[in-house]
Amino acid sequence: MQTLISHSERDYILRGVESNLRADGRGRLDYRQVTFETGVISQCSGSARCRLGEGTDVLVGVKVEIGQIEFDGAEEVVGSKKAKWGRVVCNVECSPIASRQFAGRGAEDYNNELTQIMELIFNGPQAGIDLEKLCIVPGDKCWVVYVDALVLDYAGNILDTIFLTTRAALYNTRVPKTVVQEVEGMMEIEVLDDVQEAERIVGWEQIPIAVTLNKIGSRHVIDATPLEELATEAKLLVSVNKRGKICGIQKSGEGSIEPSLLNEMIQKILEALDVRLQQEEEVLANSSRGGAEVGQINIQKLGFFAAT
């Protein structure tokens, strides 16, 4: 179902962005408050929930399961490398409880689009995860990391929130230890139940996060609200890891971006991301001690939906 925006509303947003004052009082490059919670789903290997301001709510569940290594169809050089790699599988679902525009089959295309962007950035060495460490028996068995994101409430800027939450969920993930034994030519895998022995995913520090820049008029804003998203001509998503390296870029939306503006936009995103990554890291590092707050990011033990 297409949502519409009136001319006067679009004009209001446009002028607000022009004068660096948005409807909720933020400047062009200001974020909303972010609240994290990790380890919310006990059946997952790792999980995190993130709430943006009073709106967007994303739940990410990570499950690690033993699966088959996939290297068919690749060239020999690539194939021999892939035979030693584990896999990451991403999936995004916008639940109809989040917004009326996700009802029925309305969310299907959008789900696919979001899943594709996630796959683009997480399925490969650019994700930072040490895929070789996920391999159990080369050429046969590996750990498959299933990342499932569920959008529970919608108030704009879903994609950035998904990336932020995914990083926290992967930080929270523990992969069980395995012992491989060769019995009569067959490889036998034993998964150790001991929770103490389970390890964090190697290379999680380098997992990238992303920021979307929305071009409204000749200016651009981050962390857009639903109305601002409707007034957006073009979106640019840039994903960066801790070393400051770009891991993926995706332009979406109907409008176009001038080449001169493009570099400026990427620079802005890099600056914003640097701060963001540091804040998230500090907050997560303090998460074991209960609550923590760094900049616009805080972590809280809400108890799921603060239910009592």
Added chain:
Amino acid sequence: MSRQELLNPGGLRIDGRRATELRKIKCKPSVLRQADGSAYIEQGNTKCLAAVYGPREPRLKSQIIHDKANINVELSYAPFSTSERKRRAKTDKRILEIASAVKQTFEPVILANLFPRSQIDIYLQILQFDGGTVQICINAATMALIDAGVPMRDYVCACTAGCFDKQPVLDLNNTEESSDSPELTVAILPRSGKVTLLQMESRLHVEKFESVMNLATEGCKAIYKILDKSIRDNMKDATSNMI
């Protein structure tokens, strides 16, 4: 797999409950921003989120009913909700069946004739699964409907009960459900005591039925008290903020 002892000699179940004990319930209405009404409920390790939209204009012309509102129920499981990861299609027969059971439960309770030619959507999302889907869906939907201000005759409260050997037991979890014991799901209107849903998919001796049914009804009444308290508390908070 060896058969697990569902009820040990001391009268305790696998998760340490007594035979007639409910799982711990946590619930809260008004948890989402976009929805007209919403609720979150947790019964033991089963967690469910419900949202209600409407009464509003139907999305499809074919869904219009000229003398009352059309009630639409959609249920989905999060891929990570079960112990093994599984993506279930929205057209999964089992899911459609449960959704239709929830719809039928609420049809006589919602005053749908007040809203002709409109639609009330109830969306249910299971976040974590440990047995008792139908009962948690009904309980969550009741809270969300009340939160949305949809006129109803009464609450609808649901509960399951089973029977191990000769002992009736209340509120089965997933392990108990998957054993061969019978499982009866009952939904009642707590004030009048009328039954709006009754489901059982296995054999149960007719002599045992009454005691199991009575236990389930008691369970429903206990759940009613918990839901009612949560809704009243939430309402008090809302009104105290108004002054």
